[in-house]
Amino acid sequence: MTRRKRRPVAVAGSSTFPLTPALGAAVLDLLAAYPQGTVFWSRGSAGFDEFVVMACGVMGLPVEVVKSGGGADNWLRDAEMSRECAELLAFLDPRTLHDENTGTSHLVSKFMDQKRRTRAYTAAGDRLVYVGDTE
DSSP: OOOOOOOOEEEEEOTTOOOOHHHHHHHHHHHHTSOTTOOEEEOOOTTHHHHHHHHHHHHTOOEEEOOOOSTHHHHHHHHHHHHHOSEEEEEOOGGGTTOTTSHHHHHHHHHHHTTOEEEEEEEETTEEEEEEEOO
């Protein structure tokens, strides 16, 4: 019997997501809850995504950065991530939660187009707030 390789999990957040120590700890708890061997994919963008990459390194969690050349290349990278990853953890800045023109919102749309599991969170003060899940 051939063992199928586990697909990566994408983690992305708004560059302006309000990272506080309490919110950062809540994000780390979500990542730590995944089974051993889960590989996380990040866009590596400034702010939230950089935090995830550094935190995974400290926690010993495998992470791969999927960079783009900017502009239209961002859209292509998002499409690739939605095809290759099993699911997406998205963290949306509460100030831009309803703005469909952000990079994180675009990534959410691409994952939903591919019918991939998508879980979204935002923040209220120092609390991580669950927005929804496609499952």
